[in-house]
Amino acid sequence: MSTEFTFARDMSRLGRLQRAPEFFLTRDALTLPRDDRRSFLRKAFLAASAATIAGTSARAFAANETANETAGDPAILNLLAHSKGLGQPVAARPYGLPSKYEENLQRRESPGLTRVGAASVSFAPLQGFFGIITPSGLHFERHHQGWWDIDPSQHRFMINGLVANPKVYTMDDLLRMPSVSRMHFLECGANTGMEWGNVAVPTVQYTHGMLSCCEFTGVPLKWLLDDCGIDMKKAKFILAEGADGSSMTRTINLANALDDVVVAYGMNGEMLRPENGYPLRLVVPGVQGVSWVKYLRRIEVGDMPYATKDETLHYVDLMPDGQHRQYSSIQEVKSVITSPSGGQVLLDKGFFNVTGIAWSGRGKIRKVDVSVDGGKSWKVARLETPILDKCLTRFNIDWTWDGGDAILMSRATDSTGQVQATITEMRKVRGSKSIYHNNAIQSWLVSANGEVSNVQVG
Template identity: 50%
Template sequence: RAAGDPLITEIQDWNRYLGEGVDVAPYGKPSEFEANVVRRNVPWLTADPVSSINFTPLHELDGIITPNGLCFERHHGGTAIINPADHRLMINGLVDTPLVFTMEDLKRFPRENRVYFLECAANGGMEWRGAQLNGCQFTHGMIHCVVYTGVPLRYLLEEAGVKTNGKWLLAEGADASAMTRSIPMEKALDDCLVAFKMNGEALRPEQGYPLRLCVPGWEGNMWVKWLRRLEVGDEPWAQREETSKYTDLLADGKARRHTWVMDVKSVITSPSPQAPVTHGKGPLVITGLAWSGNGTIKRVDVTLDGGRTWQTARLDGPSLPKALHRFYLDINWDGSELLLQSRAMDDQGLVQPTKNELRLARGENSIYHNNGIQTWHVNNDGVVENVEVS
């Protein structure tokens, strides 16, 4: 900084005058200078905002936890507003004792805290046929990662007593879309959670207040919000959201179904189209997120030249299964053009494919489960654009 910088030599207002006292905002808000850090939608994507989506501003965030007010929203029938005193969770079907729980009942079961990402199966769906949206908020922002507090689903199922032919579970939401999905009993008894808190506070209305199902590592659509009913059955139900939607149409016209796990994936969040390099050459922090529905991330490689040469990035922060992982590559930018990509590998040894590899395997009909490698082009001025390399 030049000598005589008035920000150093002159007393500023915030230094001269007393600030506001406590209690000005009983529920705190971000700084007014962060007003651009918001969820955003892409209006042409959907016909109506009640069955629509907005996106997490990944390019503005760091670490691995998504603040509650920035978790992307996906609803098929708008946000249900439910007084927790009026909320009920029913378990019926192939059980010894059908049960109905109030929220108070649920809070008397032993509870656990777990960090999980939730990714919509359609994340990146607009990018299947080529680079389209200019920003990782839009290409990758159907994801959030939250600390959930809730009751392991297993405890509730044990309380009801699942009959021996009870192999499937139907989870149903109380919203106007009555979202319903079939979940195999092994998964339900493994790591599913019936959650009522996110990041320490009550679920936000848009995230399913007062109760949501967590189906760790599996596609977001199964994480039923405003959870009101769990039916035990002996086969999957073939509801709309697991037949006409959330199945993957292949090139030969057949559809893959029951593709629940979210595959290993990563994206550079900065620099990215909404987070250009404004400081010129010299030290540059490249950062991004990696995740896998199979478990933890073992390694992330980053290329500056569109995949010709790769360097291993530094993973920093907690490495938790089925949670976001944060990576960094600290470089000295010489001001030349970059073709940035990241490639993640999970603890099962699965490696993120290129978009071309993915298209060869699955064709271009599907919008779901795009975990292909993302490319950002950085020009000499630091302007960043969504591109594809062949």
């Protein structure tokens, strides 16, 4: 395999990149020739369209014909409808929507992974995300018994157990309280779980898409526990419980609960989406998603772990010795290149911004290294701000594709010094049947045909 790859800050070549000519053939554009009385422009447009269909792109035009002073890009020469007409009024869509040209980026199920949609998962399209915030409508979903849009006026939140004063709070009560807003990642413990044994899915949406990152707003749980008079001498654990059919329950260490856990109603500046637990969910930073109990109805304070269904029969990590790890919770240091990534094809040789995300449930991201030669050598990527605790961090690094084979990998180090390991190193310790907590280095093979595919090296 060719491994002659260079990291180059070759920004000059960026200038060659032209807008892709799909703009020629929008429906708006196609109506233009009909409306245009100037036949010579019409001819020019049709010629350009025909050229596109024949496979000659605007890019080739721009590169080769700029010497011709009368020639030009029809997208410039022929004003399109939006330049010559009246647009939509305000509030035409009272709740805004993405452009219709972005419809390809949607939450999707992985065929064959589950058999019923109400006990399934939809994956977030990480391949299309910028920065670190997940748009609310593309936040991944995991439901155990379907989702509900609960009337918030009927929702109650109770704290009981080892407290002096068991209490009930309405949503009105909770929203009246002082609040905190914090950005954290939320990752399912089974994210990348399909890849423990071998490559199983094609794209980053399916390998890593049980991952989101949002700003959450709510009340720190410790204030509420204090308000109920928690018995600090006896209390050691809390149980969080949902109000839906599955009534999800998870045990959380008291130390965690008092550290940074939030009883949250807000997500990305609005209320939680129903699919994400409207009107109330627990935010347990750094811990796997199942503990972020949706439709949160109750916290019980206790003195022993609860061994609930989702910490005894599900969400247990099978080790090679036949024992299951119980109460595995922390999402360890992890990163993935989101572009170029599996299932994508490089349109040209030359400059590419290799970009991805890194995160750790133990703290902040300190460093991300990127390899383009399958792990033979590594370069330090640029970390973009903000770099926050238990939050996604965006990284970027320049790369020039020379047309040969390449294997792109990223490797994160967190603020505790833990370094992301290879899948081979992971398997040595945990075998390949854990399902949960696979935070191995991801490898993407760029083949000479331009296609990127999911591979494991070892």
